[in-house]
Amino acid sequence: MLxxxxxxxxxxxxxxxxxxxxxxxxxxxRELRERQQFTKPSVKRRQEILRAAHKQRMQQENEA
Structure with missing residues (x-):
């Protein structure tokens, strides 16, 4: 309780x-929304990799 x-x-x-x-x-x-439906660990990992790749691509564009 807050x-x-x-x-x-x-x-x-x-x-x-x-x-x-x-x-x-x-x-x-955020946790409540995540628990409303189950996401397989493989799908979570794939999403994390895609997010990281996108983030890295954006950083490289900003540096150039």
């Missing part, structure tokens, strides 16, 4: 924004 202490004179909107940021950093929502 706890966000509200400081004196702090608006609720500001505290809510801090809560949302803290929640996003826990990656709960």
């Amino acid at each position: 706890i966000v202490p509200v400081k004196d004179g702090e608006s609720i909107e500001r505290a809510l924004k801090r809560y949302k940021r803290k929640y996003d950093r826990t990656k709960v929502l």
Whole structure:
């Protein structure tokens, strides 16, 4: 459970924004979406390799 202490004179909107940021950093929502359907380890690995290749290609284009 996340706890966000509200400081004196702090608006609720500001505290809510801090809560949302803290929640996003826990990656709960991302994990929930991943668990909705099973992905075979071989498919995960293939996607990681494709992402890495794309990332490397983009870096090489920016350097040139």
